[in-house]
Amino acid sequence: MRLRHTAAVALAAATIAGATLVAQQINGAGATFPDPIYQKWFAEYNRLKSAVQINYQPQGSGAGIKQITSRTVFFGASDQPMTPEQLQAAPGRILHFPTVLGGVVPIYNIPGVTAELKFTGPLIADIFLGKITKWNDPAIGKVNAGVNLPNTDIVVVRRADGSGTTFIFADFLAKVSPEWKQKVGVNNALQWPTGVGAKGSDGVTGQVKQTPGAIGYVELTFAIANKLSYGSVQNSAGQFVRASTESVTAAAEAAVKQMPADFRVSITNPPGNAAYPLASFTWLLLYEDAPDKKQAATMVEFVKWALTDGQKFAAPMGYAPLPKAVVDLEMKALEKVKVK
Amino acid sequence: MLLSKARTDEFFFRGITGAFALLVIIGVVAIGVELVRESRLSIQEFGWQFWQTDTWNPVAGQFGARPFIWGTLYSSLLALLISTPIALGIAIFISELCPAWMRWPLVFLTELLAAIPSIVYGLWGIFVLVPFVRSLEVATPEWMRAIPLFSGPPLGVGMLAAALILSIMVIPFSSSVAREVLKAVPQAQREGAYALGATRWEAIRMALFYARTGIVGAVMLGFGRALGETMAVTMVIGNSPQINWSLYKPQYTMAAVIANEFTEATDDLHLHALIEIGMVLFIITLIVNMISRMFIWSMARQRKPRAAAAPPVAAKATA
Amino acid sequence: MIRDRYRRLLSHVIVGLCGLSVLVALVPLALILFYVLSQGVSSLNWAFLTRMPAPVGEPGGGMANAIVGSLIVSGLGAIFAIPIGIISGIYAAEYAGTRLANAVRFAADTLNGVPSIVIGVFAYGIAVLPFRQFSALAGGVALGIMMVPLIMRTTEELLRLVPTSLKEGALALGATRARAVFTVVLPAALPGILTGILLALARIAGETAPLLFTAFNNRYFSTDIRQPISTLTVQVYTYAIAPNEDWHRQAWAGALTLVAIVLTCSLLARIATARMEKLQRGS
Numbered sequence: 001m002r003l004r005h006t007a008a009v010a011l012a013a014a015t016i017a018g019a020t021l022v023a024q025q026i027n028g029a030g031a032t033f034p035d036p037i038y039q040k041w042f043a044e045y046n047r048l049k050s051a052v053q054i055n056y057q058p059q060g061s062g063a064g065i066k067q068i069t070s071r072t073v074f075f076g077a078s079d080q081p082m083t084p085e086q087l088q089a090a091p092g093r094i095l096h097f098p099t100v101l102g103g104v105v106p107i108y109n110i111p112g113v114t115a116e117l118k119f120t121g122p123l124i125a126d127i128f129l130g131k132i133t134k135w136n137d138p139a140i141g142k143v144n145a146g147v148n149l150p151n152t153d154i155v156v157v158r159r160a161d162g163s164g165t166t167f168i169f170a171d172f173l174a175k176v177s178p179e180w181k182q183k184v185g186v187n188n189a190l191q192w193p194t195g196v197g198a199k200g201s202d203g204v205t206g207q208v209k210q211t212p213g214a215i216g217y218v219e220l221t222f223a224i225a226n227k228l229s230y231g232s233v234q235n236s237a238g239q240f241v242r243a244s245t246e247s248v249t250a251a252a253e254a255a256v257k258q259m260p261a262d263f264r265v266s267i268t269n270p271p272g273n274a275a276y277p278l279a280s281f282t283w284l285l286l287y288e289d290a291p292d293k294k295q296a297a298t299m300v301e302f303v304k305w306a307l308t309d310g311q312k313f314a315a316p317m318g319y320a321p322l323p324k325a326v327v328d329l330e331m332k333a334l335e336k337v338k339v340k
Numbered sequence: 341m342l343l344s345k346a347r348t349d350e351f352f353f354r355g356i357t358g359a360f361a362l363l364v365i366i367g368v369v370a371i372g373v374e375l376v377r378e379s380r381l382s383i384q385e386f387g388w389q390f391w392q393t394d395t396w397n398p399v400a401g402q403f404g405a406r407p408f409i410w411g412t413l414y415s416s417l418l419a420l421l422i423s424t425p426i427a428l429g430i431a432i433f434i435s436e437l438c439p440a441w442m443r444w445p446l447v448f449l450t451e452l453l454a455a456i457p458s459i460v461y462g463l464w465g466i467f468v469l470v471p472f473v474r475s476l477e478v479a480t481p482e483w484m485r486a487i488p489l490f491s492g493p494p495l496g497v498g499m500l501a502a503a504l505i506l507s508i509m510v511i512p513f514s515s516s517v518a519r520e521v522l523k524a525v526p527q528a529q530r531e532g533a534y535a536l537g538a539t540r541w542e543a544i545r546m547a548l549f550y551a552r553t554g555i556v557g558a559v560m561l562g563f564g565r566a567l568g569e570t571m572a573v574t575m576v577i578g579n580s581p582q583i584n585w586s587l588y589k590p591q592y593t594m595a596a597v598i599a600n601e602f603t604e605a606t607d608d609l610h611l612h613a614l615i616e617i618g619m620v621l622f623i624i625t626l627i628v629n630m631i632s633r634m635f636i637w638s639m640a641r642q643r644k645p646r647a648a649a650a651p652p653v654a655a656k657a658t659a
Numbered sequence: 660m661i662r663d664r665y666r667r668l669l670s671h672v673i674v675g676l677c678g679l680s681v682l683v684a685l686v687p688l689a690l691i692l693f694y695v696l697s698q699g700v701s702s703l704n705w706a707f708l709t710r711m712p713a714p715v716g717e718p719g720g721g722m723a724n725a726i727v728g729s730l731i732v733s734g735l736g737a738i739f740a741i742p743i744g745i746i747s748g749i750y751a752a753e754y755a756g757t758r759l760a761n762a763v764r765f766a767a768d769t770l771n772g773v774p775s776i777v778i779g780v781f782a783y784g785i786a787v788l789p790f791r792q793f794s795a796l797a798g799g800v801a802l803g804i805m806m807v808p809l810i811m812r813t814t815e816e817l818l819r820l821v822p823t824s825l826k827e828g829a830l831a832l833g834a835t836r837a838r839a840v841f842t843v844v845l846p847a848a849l850p851g852i853l854t855g856i857l858l859a860l861a862r863i864a865g866e867t868a869p870l871l872f873t874a875f876n877n878r879y880f881s882t883d884i885r886q887p888i889s890t891l892t893v894q895v896y897t898y899a900i901a902p903n904e905d906w907h908r909q910a911w912a913g914a915l916t917l918v919a920i921v922l923t924c925s926l927l928a929r930i931a932t933a934r935m936e937k938l939q940r941g942s
Contacts, residue, residue: 025879027793027887035901039714039878055887057876058897062604071791086606153493160579160596162398162604185399188604196495196590197579199600200900206466210474211495225903349835357750361763364747364807368766371773371781378784429680437674446681448929451858453688455921457865459896460914464691508687515684539670568774570868595774599868602776618777625772633768 025053026295030064030077031164033102033219034282037319038077041310045302052298061164061188068094068285074295076285079164080188081264093288095337096263097303097330098281100311101252101320103220103243104168105230105278107205110135111212112150117231118143118240121176121269121277124233127215128156128173129180130194135213143234157207157216160197162189168280169217172268220248221318235277236269247276248320256325263330279320289338297339304334372622379616381609390616396581396597398605403613405620407581411591412621415499415573416566418587419506424559427511428548431518431558436544447519454512461572465505470496470576473504477588492588497578500587505576506566514562521554522547553635560632567625570595594621692918699915702908708916712878712894720905722913724880728795728889729920731882732874733860735799740806741856747807748814749840755819764815771808778804779869787873795888798874802866806859813855817848850935857928861921867892891917 035058042054059067061078068076069090081096106119113135123139126132132139136149159166167188174181184190198207201218205226208214220243223230232242241247254272259265269277284303290296307330311321322330376383382390382403393404434446474496484490492498525547533543548555578590579600594617605611706721713720747767751760782801787793821844829839845852870876875887876894891913898910 025881025886027875029875032900036714036903039712042878043714043717053879055877055879057887058901059871060603062606065606070788072787072793083606155493155495160574161600185397187399189398189601189610191395191397191399192580195580196497197592197600198497199575199579202900203466203575207495207497210471346835349837353835353837353840354750354754357746357753358759360743360746361750361759363743364763364770364811365759365766367804367807368770370785371770371777374781374784375777378780426680426683429677430684433677433681437677444929444933448925449685449688451925452922453684455861455865455918455925456688456691457867457892457914457917457921459865459867459892459899460691460695460918463899463911463914464694468690468694508684511684539666541670541673542666544673564772568772570774570776595776598774598776602780603871615780618774618780621774622777625774626769629768629772630765633765 024051024295024298025055026075026298027073028054028056028064028075028077029059029067029073030056030285031061031079031282032058033079033164033221034077034100034319036221037100037314037317040313040317041302041306044310044313045305048305052302054302060162061167062162064285068287074290074292075299077282078285079280079282080167081266081283082285090287092290094285095288095333096283096285097307097333098263098322098326099284099303099306100282100314101248101279101322102168102282103248103251103276103279103320104165104172104217105220105223105243106215106217106233107208107223107228107230108215109208109212110150111152113147114229115144115147116229116242117147118234119231120234121172125173125177125180127154128158128193128195129177129183130156143240152213155211155214156192156195157198157204157211157214158192158195159201159204159217160199162187164188164280164282165201165217165219166190168268168278171266171280172278175269220244224318233277235273235275236271237273237275239273241274241276243276243278245315245318245320247274248279249323251275251277251279252281252320252326253323256323256329259326259329261333263326263333286337288336293339296337300334300337300339304331307331372619375615375619375622379612379619381612382616383612385609386613390613391620394581394583398601398607398610401607401609403609403616405594405617407583408592408594408597408617409620409624410583411499411577411581412567412593412595412624414591415502415506415577415593416563418499418503419510419566420559420563422503423507423510423514423562426507427514427558427562428518428555430511430515431522432544432548434515435519435522436547437540447516450512450515452512453508454516458509458569458571461505461509462575465501465572465576469505470501473498473501476500488585489587491586492584494588495578495590497576498586498588498590499577499584502573502577502591502593503587505572506569509569509572510562510566513565514558517558517561518555521551521558525550553638557632557635560628560635564625564628564632567621567628568595570599574599594618695911695915695918698908698911699913702912703915707909707912711880720909722889722891722894722909722916724877725889725891725894725913726916727880727882728874728877729864729891729917731884732795732798732802732870732888732890733863735795735884736802736806736863737856737860739799739803740810740859743803744807744810744855744859745814745852748811749818749845751811751815752818753836753840755815763811767808767811770804771812774868775805775866776868779872782869783872792885793873793875793887795874795884795886798870798888798890799884801869801873802863805863805866805869806856809859809862810852810855813858814848814852817851817855818844820851821847847939850932850939853935854928854932857924857931861924861928864917864921864924865892867896871896891920 038056064076064078065082067073133154136151170186174186198204201222204216204218208216232240234240250272251267251270254270254275255267267279307327314321390405394406395402395404474494477494480490530543533546573593574596579592580590581592598614598618602614709723710721711724747763751763754760779801786797786800826839826844829843870890870893874890877887877889881888895910895913898906
């Protein structure tokens with residue numbers, strides 16, 4: 001008993017000593033997709049302003065929304081906008097700020113095929129619905145004339161864990177396939193009609209690489225970082241577009257005209273010739289009126305930096321920078337956050 | 341004067357130590373209560389149907405736990421089938437057969453298996469075990485594939501990979517407890533068997549019979565461990581909720597679905613359904629431990645009269 | 660005669676099978692250790708052990724904060740679990756047979772079987788949500804809950820193995836029950852209890868799920884127990900699911916460090932036990 005007492009006192013002394021040395025640390029949690037660029041931003045910003053330490057943990061979009069709602073972290077991050085019910089449940093008004101853009105690409109492993117395949121939206125939906133089961137199905141051959149597709153079974157590989165990537169993927173498929181919308185729907189975790197569930201994009205990539213005839217989906221950043229080959233997808237203008245930072249930014253540009261004031265918008269299957277159809281914003285979530293005004297002021301300054309100077313780090317890492325029109329709208333919206 | 345001080349000292353001793361014991365019990369009860377409380381939306385919505393439905397649809401808000409209960413029980417039972425003979429073999433080898441100098445290192449090595457973090461098992465599983473299982477599946481002859489037990493495309497991930505990795509993780513637990521139990525068999529019993537002309541195996545068989553309830557308890561403890569394993573399983577089982585006897589088909593366990601969907605779930609009903617799965621797992625673990633406890637207790641109660649009759653021999657046996 | 664030969668043959672076969680099962684168990688152990696070693700050793704260097712995490716693309720990041728954090732959180736868990744485990748174990752040993760003793764034994768075994776993710780969720784509910792704060796303390800609570808059953812059962816079993824003659828001798832000399840237990844019986848059982856504690860530490864050293872919801876994680880170096888803190892398991896997990904090769908390699912180095920720490924603890928436990936037992940037997 002006594003030993004425990006002295007130990008507790010010693011520990012308290014050490015932590016008080018530790019606390020006085022620590023700079024202002026702000027905690028955030030949320031999506032795994034933007035984690036690499038967020039960590040880059042926080043490190044760069046820390047170099048500029050050494051007193052600001054932002055601790056972000058990629059626990060998942062859902063966790064981010066949960067944590068900011070229960071105020072266990074100061075800011076959240078999500079690959080999908082909060083639903084009206086979630087906004088209602090929060091103790092205060094939560095504002096969304098798009099920070100960067102990302103895309104989802106289809107990856108595949110077909111023995112003997114090295115060409116880049118073309119997919120239409122309905123085609124992908126039918127494959128993932130389990131309606132098309134072989135690679136030499138005429139529907140696939142129709143858009144890939146000249147490619148010798150073998151008579152191999154298609155093995156669908158999807159995400160087992162809930163993820164923003166799944167949300168974007170499902171969001172797109174629901175727009176191009178009424179059957180998908182009715183049977184499966186849109187969420188970060190789904191009841192998949194077929195396929196094997198792999199854990200994380202890493203798991204999907206590993207499974208696809210090991211399984212002949214497999215098809216899966218991963219983030220563009222992941223495909224670039226791991227030098228994976230991926231197919232092109234047909235957009236709403238009928239063009240087959242290969243995902244790249246340019247084509248993803250083009251998708252956002254097309255959506256600027258209908259941008260709602262709170263930035264909660266889906267930009268999958270947008271208009272525009274050069275737009276990549278499987279693109280999405282990722283958002284930073286901040287309270288309009290947070291109790292800690294100092295942290296709010298720090299975060300607003302950081303977001304302003306991220307939207308301007310920070311964007312130059314995006315493309316080298318595989319993220320698409322925001323179009324200028326969106327950044328302008330956001331700078332104005334940032335003034336809504338109360339910093340005094 | 342001396343008597344009343346002794347009595348108050350006794351009172352405080354019993355009171356304080358008892359309070360700590362009560363704290364442990366309260367803790368466990370609190371976990372159970374918290375589980376029920378945090379799953380009330382799902383309990384209200386689905387009731388007993390939760391245990392009988394196969395749908396798991398976060399979009400439509402339809403949740404049923406049956407495929408997960410199946411996956412957990414099937415994978416754990418398979419793990420038990422594979423690991424028990426091996427664990428017993430190790431326990432017998434260490435306690436009865438191996439030379440004294442080998443004992444210490446072997447015990448250390450088996451405990452090392454228990455010390456490897458489950459995430460390391462999971463990563464090793466994806467990169468080493470799954471390709472190995474896939475090559476096994478590809479090499480399966482056609483006539484075997486016709487049997488429902490081995491039907492399905494060769495994916496690598498699936499029930500077989502999960503059962504294998506679970507059995508590796510469970511072996512150290514079952515074998516350590518079995519070893520301790522065998523150590524407690526009085527030497528007099530063994531000496532009696534040899535005096536009657538028994539072979540090595542027959543003497544071991546006698547010891548196993550004597551310690552049978554404890555051995556069953558050890559096996560049940562391993563079973564309990566397999567039920568709750570999360571990380572390693574989710575990386576190799578394929579995560580598809582379906583009820584299927586086939587070893588090659590991907591399936592899903594309770595612990596795995598909680599780990600996969602908990603951090604991303606934002607819909608309250610979805611969250612509560614996941615926690616209700618945690619509650620189901622808690623109840624099943626409770627039942628398994630209850631059964632294993634009962635066996636170990638009956639074994640311990642059997643031991644006392646005999647141990648009292650031969651203390652010097654028992655002391656030699658534990659050395 | 661033939662029956663004898665059959666019996667002897669059967670005996671040899673079974674003995675052989677037992678030896679074989681030892682090898683069968685050791686094969687995956689060797690494979691896993693070899694795999695972790697080969698993946699992690701190339702990234703394990705002094706920089707790794709002493710530097711903070713670096714963002715993607717910048718080489719030379721480390722896990723120093725995670726190593727320190729793991730030690731702090733495990734230490735907190737031990738501070739929480741050791742008194743509770745030992746004292747309730749004393750009760751279960753001294754008053755064995757009472758309803759409370761049976762109940763606490765059952766509770767401890769149940770607690771032992773609860774999946775770590777459920778304990779993480781529970782600890783989140785009682786140690787994080789009410790304070791709206793992730794903290795190393797909450798992580799210590801979660802790990803402590805997992806350590807209690809192991810420590811309690813080891814203490815109880817070992818106290819019961821101590822010959823009653825020792826305790827009776829102390830009581831005969833006029834000691835109270837408390838004094839007899841604390842000054843005579845407990846020291847006699849100490850080597851085993853220490854093993855139990857070190858094994859409990861080894862058990863929780865590899866846990867990720869309970870820490871995700873309690874200690875959170877921290878990119879920066881922190882020893883403040885009321886703030887989020889980095890731990891090896893969570894950091895390894897975060898890096899392992901990330902897209903870059905560099906982080907993957909660091910994840911393996913982290914896993915290797917973890918296995919090395921747990922190995923050392925188990926080894927120390929065995930050596931300490933053997934030495935203490937030798938001392939006791941000598942005196």
